Amino acid sequence: MTTATATITATKSPVPAPHHPVVSPEQWVTERRKLMAREKELTRLGDAVARERRALPWVRMDKDYRFDTPTGRRPLADLFGGHRQLVLQHFMMGPGWEAGCKSCSYMADHTDPTLVHLAHRDTAFVAVSRAPLEEIERFRKRMGWSFPWVSSHGTSFNYDFHVSFTPEQLADGTADYNFGSKPPGQEMPGISAFWKGDDGTVFLTYSTFGRGVEVMMHTYRLLDLTAKGRDEDGLDFTMAWVRHHDRYETAAAAKACCAG
Numbered sequence: 001m002t003t004a005t006a007t008i009t010a011t012k013s014p015v016p017a018p019h020h021p022v023v024s025p026e027q028w029v030t031e032r033r034k035l036m037a038r039e040k041e042l043t044r045l046g047d048a049v050a051r052e053r054r055a056l057p058w059v060r061m062d063k064d065y066r067f068d069t070p071t072g073r074r075p076l077a078d079l080f081g082g083h084r085q086l087v088l089q090h091f092m093m094g095p096g097w098e099a100g101c102k103s104c105s106y107m108a109d110h111t112d113p114t115l116v117h118l119a120h121r122d123t124a125f126v127a128v129s130r131a132p133l134e135e136i137e138r139f140r141k142r143m144g145w146s147f148p149w150v151s152s153h154g155t156s157f158n159y160d161f162h163v164s165f166t167p168e169q170l171a172d173g174t175a176d177y178n179f180g181s182k183p184p185g186q187e188m189p190g191i192s193a194f195w196k197g198d199d200g201t202v203f204l205t206y207s208t209f210g211r212g213v214e215v216m217m218h219t220y221r222l223l224d225l226t227a228k229g230r231d232e233d234g235l236d237f238t239m240a241w242v243r244h245h246d247r248y249e250t251a252a253a254a255k256a257c258c259a260g
Contacts, residue, residue, distance in 0.1 A: 020227070058195065058203035065157045067150040068133040079150065080196050085123040089216065090163040090190035093129035093136065095153060099244060100129065100139055104189055106242045107216040111147045126150060130158045130187065142246070161207065163190045178209040189213045 023031070065076045080086045091108065092101035099105075111125065118125055126148040129136055133151040140149055158164030162176055165186050169175040177183035191213050193206040214220055223230050232238055 053206060056206060058205050061194070061202040061204055063156075063160070065152070065155055067128065067152055067155075067157075069148075069150045070133070070137070074150070076194070077196055077200050077202050079124065079126045079148070080194075080202075081124040081148075083119065083122045083124045084196055085121075086194040086196070087118065087123060087125050088192045088194065089125070089127040089213075090158070090161060090188075090192065091127040091129045091149070092163075092187040092189050093131040093139065094164070094187045095131050095135070097131055097135065098139075099142075100131075100136075101187070101189065102242050102244055103239050105143065105244050106219075106239070107189075107213060108143070108145060108147070109245055110216055110218045112145060115147060124148075128152050128157065130164050143244070158187075161190065161192065163188045163209070178212075181210070191215060 061076060066073050067076070067079065079088075089104070089107065089111075092104045093099075100108075108127065111127075115125055128150055130152055132153045136149055136151055152158050159166070162178075165175040165177075165183055165188075167186070170183070170186065173182065175183050177188050188209065190207060190209040192204060192208075195203045195205050197203070208215070220230065232241065235241060
């Protein structure tokens with residue numbers, strides 16, 4: 001094992017070290033403690049903002065939205081699955097799309113393992129797209145996901161939540177995304193949270209858009225801990241590197257290797 005490791009190490013091409021200060025362990029601990037003080041400030045601020053978020057007033061959902069699901073057409077109240085709370089991903093996938101948005105798919109890759117934990121905090125999860133259900137199901141099968149994903153096709157749901165826009169809205173400048181921004185496209189991402197009362201009444205408690213959807217990106221947070229971080233500065237746009245998880249070159253190479 002030692003000999004093999006030494007041989008592999010010797011044949012690797014040298015990788016230039018990044019231009020970065022290198023200090024003693026003692027000095028590193030000193031600097032780390034300084035940063036930890038700032039991190040604790042951020043944590044306390046995050047806790048305070050979370051309290052303000054929970055204190056937001058609610059909006060009663062009076063419109064009777066109906067969604068296409070694998071078990072038939074269902075109202076919004078049925079998507080809670082017996083829980084009081086619902087987290088909803090506005091997943092970018094319009095009618096006729098061959099695949100869902102790469103960034104929304106990146107978010108969705110984190111979802112399935114969390115469902116059991118959400119359920120134990122009285123919370124359900126669902127993704128909603130404007131694509132017809134059969135198109136959603138075809139893409140879901142390709143991705144291997146099992147979380148609930150329903151279609152709002154033929155309803156005003158996406159438009160009412162300002163995550164879908166008509167060509168006319170985009171052309172005349174009336175499209176309103178993220179509480180006052182102009183969307184770059186016809187479909188945009190978002191996360192909304194709902195509460196269901198004992199009588200079945202549903203309330204909107206929170207929505208976030210733009211970079212707010214990063215709450216679903218666990219690996220983004222992990223990358224923030226590394227020396228290179230998200231490593232996106234030289235890209236054309238944020239998340240330009242993201243692919244559907246079965247479209248990365250490494251995944252294709254591994255599949256070809258195994259098939260051979």
